[in-house]
Amino acid sequence: MMTYTWMLVIAVLVDSANGAGSQGDIQPCARIHTSSSVVPLGSPVTATCVIREDCPLVIGQAVHIEWRLGSELILNSLAANESNRVSRIVVPSFNRTEALLVCCIQNCSQVVTGVEIRAGCPPEEPQNLTCQTKFSSPSSLNCEWEPGQRDTHLPTKYSLHTEIRDINENYTYKLPPDVHHYSIPRNEFVLFNDIKIYVKAENDLGVATSAPLVFDPVQAAKFDQPSIETLGVEPKRLGCLKLKWRMSQQQSWFSHNQLSLEVRLWTADSDQMSGPPILVSQVRPSKAVTECCRLLHGTRYLAQIRVRYYMQGPWSEWSSSKSGVTLETAPTGRLDSWMKVSKNHTSKNLDIQLFWKPSKQFRANGQNLTYVVLKPNRRDKRERMCSTNEKWCTFQVSRRVRKVYLSAVNSVGESPLTEIRIYQPKAHTAIMDVTAVPHDDRSFLVQWRAEVTLGLTDYVVEWKPLLNLDLSHIRFEIVNKNQSSLIINGSFEPYKPYGISVYPRFKDGMGPPQTVNAYLRQKAPSVVPKIQIKKTWWSDIEVSWDEIPLQQRNGFIKSYQVFYWEENGSVQVERANAEDRKVILKHLNTPSTYEAFMMVSTFGGSLNGSTIYVKMNSFGWYHILIYHLESQ
Structure with missing residues (x-):
């Protein structure tokens, strides 16, 4: 409120002192001379107020000149009045970003003149200048930077400067306030020629220039996604895939220039990369055929590629994936097996369940595998017991047979035989x-x-x-x-x-x-079995229930609890463990009506079942009056 009052007083009185509204030239009643109207924050400010002898406010008066900074009166110790018309002031540290400095008379009830002082900091050097060339329509060279962390408190202007040395062309781009990026149009930069780019920051206290960038705009180009046309094989090139690719149609003009190509591969049945990306340097899109080797045989791979300007510049985005299968060879390595043997009680044979899986050394080397189990016979030949695409089979053999053989077969050949010994079960516990x-x-x-x-x-x-x-x-x-x-x-x-x-x-x-x-995790059962009356005595009832089906248990059954009570009576509880599916409700009063329900608990939760009403009579009989379902 004080600031507003002083501004109003200044506006009215200065106009009056200056003779506002009179004819002819207007002469100011006084002037303030300062060292600068914009100063570094915290620096001293020197000002001199000179009042004209013919100023209407002081004619015929001996006045004392005083000073105010904003709404605060400045101590006389900081001012030096050389006469009743001239006063000099020194503010030792100007710590405001802006303030009005006024000189006044008559205990500062009348303002003679004033001046606005602003303070701030010189601009910091612009940081992290980066530029990237965009080839998509319209083409441009896009630059951005960071203005610095310090607030200057002053309007700061930024400008982007370019120098194209070979053709001696320079451009300056002036930017609006608070804008720290610019797109240079295609007609103002040249490919395959170095360009120098830097940023200037300027305010009333100074100029700062960023570190310059010097580069060929092609080096800063991020190309469009390339595409893989085919991923195939050539005869007799085991463990290799031939990759044919191309640039985007908009950038096909670049096909005779050198690029770097990166290929990443992974098997179709895995999310893991088969190794670090393969880097191919000095490749031309006009001859865009690349061979990737040292791959697994007979394996489907997925491939992606990306490109950048030769050994420099940002990478493009990865292409869409393409799949291909390497040439097959016969399976190699052994199979891990697990055999369960039991005696057949209706014959003298053994019942065999055989399971297997690839060992760490096993390689399928093909897409479609068949597994074969063979049994030796008397003529030193082998009889086929199983041929399957599964990883298990069941069969019977004579108790005299001591071993069988297992192998994997694909379209090219079969793996070495894995010998599996047949041992009959041992009786002792281990x-x-x-x-x-x-x-x-x-x-x-x-x-x-x-x-x-x-x-x-x-x-x-x-x-x-x-x-x-x-x-x-x-x-x-x-x-x-x-x-x-x-x-x-x-x-x-x-x-x-x-x-x-x-x-x-x-x-x-x-x-x-x-x-x-x-x-792995448990929760409350999906159902609660119905309570059934099994036996009755004079004042006791034995209730039982069926076992909960395995698929509805949702965990290990921890307990059954039957809650029962008569009207206005206290609740009693009978508990049964998971194995006992019955309890006795004791000391029932006759004739009375009881309510009862069951709660079943696992180690992950509990569920309440339906409520039954049971009426007892003096002869030990009972009636089940009604069932109704409680909210679960």
């Missing part, structure tokens, strides 16, 4: 205390303790979903005999039960497993 608990959202931690270690070769950990008994869902892992735990990963689902078994394997056979069930 595994104790198997546990399986969730390790994270996708895996279980399985732990066990070995009771017998003599002759032990290794362990087999097997797991399967209990809601799908198809053998194709069985998985296994072979574990070193010195281990006693394993983290198993797979497509585990929450609220679904899994069976996990640990088998000991010995030199002469397989020991019996110990099996546990496990849930």
Whole structure:
């Protein structure tokens, strides 16, 4: 409010003192002379106020000149009055960004004249100047920079300057306030010629110039996405793919210039890159054929490419992916196997369940694999027992057969035979205390303790979903005999039960497993069984219920609780564990009506069931009057 009052007083009185509204030339009543009207923030300001002898405000008066800065009176110790018409002031540190400095008389009730002083900082050097050439229509050279962290408190102008040396052309682009970028049109820069670019920042206190950039605009060009036309093979070039590509149609004019090309590849069944991107330098789009080698045989790969100006400049975006398959060769390496043997009680044969999976050294080297299980016969030939695309098969063999052979076959050949010994089950127990608990959202931690270690070769950990008994869902892992735990990963689902078994394997056979069930995560059951009256006595009722189907349990059943009460009576609870599916409701009054319902709990939640009304009479009879469903 004070600032507004002084501004009004200045406006009125200065006009009056200057003779506003009179005819002829207007002479100011006084003048303030300052060292500068714009000064560095915090610097001293010197000002002198000179009042004309014929100023109407002071004619015939001896006046004392005073000073105000904004709304504050300046101490007399800072002012020096040389006469009653001249006063000099020194403000030792001007710490405001702007203020009105006025000289006045009569205890500053009358303002003679004033001047606005502004303060700030010189501009900082513009930072991080970058430029990128855009070839898409319309073509341009786009530059941007950062103005600096410090606020100058003064209007600062920016200008972008270019110098094209070979043709001696210079351009200056003046920018609006607070704009720190500019697009140079295509007709004002030249490709394949160096251009010098820098930015100037200027205000009333100085000029600052950025570090210059000197480059060929082609070096700063970000090209459009290239495209892969084909990804194929050539005869006898094992482990190689031939990649044919092209630039975008708008940039096909660049086809005879050198570029750098980068290729990245990954197998179709994996999200992981097959290795670091392959860099190909000094490649011309007019001869856009590149060969990528040292790849797996008979494997489908996906490829993407990107380009940039030869060894410099920003990379383009990655192209769309294209797939191709390397030439096939026969499978190599061995298969890990797991055989479960049981005696057939209706014949003298053995029932075999054989499972397998690739070892770390195995290479399919082809797209479509068939697995073959062979049995030796008396004539030193092999009889085919299975031929399948699955990773398991079942068959019977005579108890005299000691081994079978397993191999993988593709369109070119077959892998070396894997010999699998047939051992009949051993009777003695070797595994104790198997546990399986969730390790994270996708895996279980399985732990066990070995009771017998003599002759032990290794362990087999097997797991399967209990809601799908198809053998194709069985998985296994072979574990070193010195281990006693394993983290198993797979497509585990929450609220679904899994069976996990640990088998000991010995030199002469397989020991019996110990099996546990496990849930990755648990929640309340999906249903609550209906309460059924099984027996009655004079004042007691035995109730029972059916087992909850496995697919609706959603976890391990921890307990059943039956709540019952008569009208206006207290609630009583009878509990049963997971194995006992019955309880006795005791000390019932006759004749009375009771309400009852069951709550079933897992380790992940609980669910309440329907309520029943039971009426007792003096003869020990009962009536179930009504069922109704409680809100769940």
